[in-house]
Amino acid sequence: MKMTKKLLFIPLFFIILIAIYGVINILNSTKEVLPSSAMKIYIKASDEVSKDKLQVNWKYVAALDSVRLKKDFSKANINDARNIAQNFIAINNSHNKFKDSKYQLLSLEQVANKLSYSKKEKRQAFKFVGLLKDKYLVTVDDYKKSFIKELAPEAIKIYKDYDILPSITIGQASLESNWGRSDLSSKYNNLFGIKATKSWKGKTVKMKTSENYKNTVMATFRVYPSKKDSLDDYAEFLKNNKRYKENGVFKAVDYINQAKTIGKAGYSTKQDKAGENVYADLLIQIIQEYNLQLIDNQVQQDFFNIDSSIIN
Template sequence: MKRKRKNRSKTRLTLYERIKRKILTTLKRLIFLFLIGCIGIILLLIFHKDDTIKLNDTEIKLYIDSADKISKGKLQVNWKYLAAIDYVRYKKDISKSTDVSIQELGQTFLENTSKENKYKLLNLEDGLKKLSFTDSEKEKAYKYVEQLDSIGLVPNNLRKDSSSRKFIDELSPKAIELYNNYGILPSITISQAILESNWGKSDLSVQANNLFGIKADNSWKGKKVTMTTSEYYNSVIKDNFRSYSTKSESLDDYGKFILNNKRYKENGVFNSSQYIDQAQSMENAGYSTKQDETGNNIYADLLIDIIKENNLQLIDSKVQSQS
């Protein structure tokens, strides 16, 4: 009897050791797999770094302002092209960019074609060729430009699903048509529509499809509505305004209105190839009487701010590079 008990004890001890070994083996495997996983993550971080272009608000403003400086009196250089190129050539260290270096880069996209200082605006592909970018560098530049699609001073307005972006996209084709027909920059047309109609939400816009606040004077033979409007800084008056069946009609009439009123030609609207100059010409021609509380005219500044905030100047750049 004693002998049998001894054998059973040995059997129990052997079973315990086997279970213990299995547990230890499983733990070793888990630890090994965990270490392999950690090494894999580290290698992934080393060899596959984040390749997304990142610009803060100060950097965005720098590129916009620098592009505008080199474009003034010429044609509109695309600030996103310049940012993407710098991100490639400075290997993502955008802190190396300065106002001077950005303007020098912007000059790459402007070719003087005549003694009269007429310019040709290059597209991105031609600009990259001029900079002797390799195929790999070109691919990165294009990728960064695409990533910058919804980036700007007011990014919420630039999202494809935003009401602001939809309003801009709705007006853009007709605005480009007006530029091709009359020389009014798309950025000016769209910014005036935004300002005058409050993004198409004003009573005048909703009730009469009047996006530009054009009044119904004695020369107007179409429909009209009477609405309350503001003059100068804080004066409020009632006046008659033109009424249209569609927004497209409003845009067409706006183009003819600017073309047929000689004060716009006299103030250089049609000689302006860049939005800052044309906005000021619109103000000088008396399109609006908007003033601040000290009596200073502010219409041009309002248009310029809207254009910068919504990247409307890039529409100008696109059509000018195709001309």
């Protein structure tokens, strides 16, 4: 009888072990890859290092730090993240300079080598970048991903021709058109809320629009045959209105400065309750939330090898 009980206990013991193992696997699979608090640290550090230079990829910084911290992101801090991010910026001594920049961006592998990571550590870093493929500060649905991907090729071309960063172009289109869902955008292909002045020779439409904090007025807007026409005209609009040049829009080389100069130039009258212009802040926020600055990074890292699959 005692032997029978022992025999019954053995399979029961293994069943319990299997159950515990299954629960652990479920917990591990649902565990957050990178907490938003840590993500904000890597974004902030990367942007600080990128100021007046080129855009550092915050996911690369996080991946290298994940190895150092053994994925314990409770220990992540801005100083260490900034120190890692600085390694991605190097002086460009070659004659083949991207937009006359004296800087160049190093790859993830180059920085890992620079920091003396072992082969195993480099594999861990690259694997972690893969885990961050769909990591954003906010929940991003397929519609918005599609909107970004649709606009990216033309936004990249605008950057080449007009010095307007892709993140800025896509960010403004997202803000002004409510991700292409506004009537002005969906019916009339006006992605940027550009109004029609006397110099405009194309079609127009009158629609209600918000001004300042909560004011609503009727205004006349430009109508375009396609979204591409809207994008092209947006670039020409900024180029041909001297207030954007005077406020340093085309001299700004990072998205935070360019957003601020566009806001300062008066692109939008959007205000908060206190009457402060908040357009630049809204533009910076949407760029960070949807990883639009990573498009800047990819373009700047390898401008002549552009692939629409860079959107992640």
